[in-house]
Amino acid sequence: MRRAWAMTAAALVAGCLRQNPAFDGEGGTGGGSGGATTASSTTTSTTTTSTSAPTGTTDASTSSPTTSSSTTGVLPDMSSGTTETTGAPVGCWGLGVEDWAVESLGLDPPGSSPMLSPDAETLHWRAFLGGQWHVVRSVRDDPAVAFPAGASVWPSSSFEADHPAFVAATQELFFGGNGDIYVLPRDGDGWGVPTVAGGALAFGNRVESHPNPTADGATLLFQRDDGPAWGQFQLGFKFWQVARDPQVHPSFPDVAPVEVTPADPGFGVLACPALAPDGLRLFFGAFDSEGGGFGDPNDGRAGVWFAERDGLDAPWQGVTRSAQLRVPGFVTCPVAVSADGCQLTLALFTIGPGTPESRIARRG
Secondary structure, eight states: OOOOOOHHHHHHHHSSOBOOOOBOOTTTTOOTTOOBOOSOSOOOOGGGOBOSSOSSOOOTTTOOOOOOOOOSSOOOOOOTTOOOOSSOOOTTTTSOTTOOEEEEOOOSSOOEEEEEOTTSSEEEEEEEETTEEEEEEEEOSOTTSOOOOOEEEEEESSOOOEEEEEETTTTEEEEEETTEEEEEEEETTEEOOOEESBOTTTSOSSOEEEEEEOTTSSEEEEEEEEEOOBTTBSOEEEEEEEEOOTTTOSSBOSSOOEEOOOOOSSEEEEEEEEEOTTSSEEEEEEEESTTTTOSOTTSSOEEEEEEEOSSTTSOOEEEEEOSSSOOTTSEEEEEEEOTTSSEEEEEEEOSSSOOOEEEEEEOO
8 A cells, every 4th residue: 555645745745746838739649759849738727736645645545647658650770779778878978067067958848757768869758748647759860950840659547757758679668557567568559558667576566667677678777665754854765776688588577676776975965866777877866965855855955866876786886976967956866878978868847836847968
């Protein structure tokens, strides 16, 4: 049974897990090639549309999602986003955590959870269109230019479709929703049926979110609400990791996950993991421990931290925060990073009433 979440911690667990402005797009219900949605309809206020972190209790026995089968349209080419995982990309990983230029990331149609592909040429996000959640996809030919308007590639009547991460190597879409992590396989020209990504041991009865698959689909890092409470927050979070052989297991084996929470060198609560495609580097959101977790949570103390490791089974090292990637008036959480480490998508939101924003940070 899902337990009640406190309002302040509820916003943090999701980063941008609040419902986006409702938007009735034309052609938004088409599958795959789906018509590009337009911004002609009325939006609703984002201050009253929190969906993933309700203040009441969400019981799994009463909130089973509607199973959505394949769509009628033909999927676009989903091959963009692959990356070579046999060697670590050089790119911008040698640059410091302060060498960023941050700009607004316009999502058309409006949405949240902008998941960047490893090659930084494809962006998936979720949007609430015509009364249901959609996964929207936008492709650009040049990582230096802005993303064009996106098109719906998968509509669902009840899945929240948060942090939609498409793995080109296995033709799977991972996303969070209803307290679990789901995987949606591509089935020919349409989608299969979304199922929980693993067994009860891997994904139990706690709230799991923020799926972060590696580019080869063999490792999945995610967030769970089982960390210690801190300051004014009524719950905390840990990061967990499961592994599989994608050629053998269509889902992750029913084994207990391994905890991979970075050691705390000066933060009191963490959330919002953004794993590099090779699995060896991690951005995440966290509050500074100064103040003991009390005071205004939107004063800019919650920003982006970074860690790296020598292997998928090695501990995180060099945990450090970026003084640049934090904004007064917001909580700043990373969402996804490119394989070369040169681009990082960000979610900015407030704990309490406020309008969330999406931004992209570039370096190199």
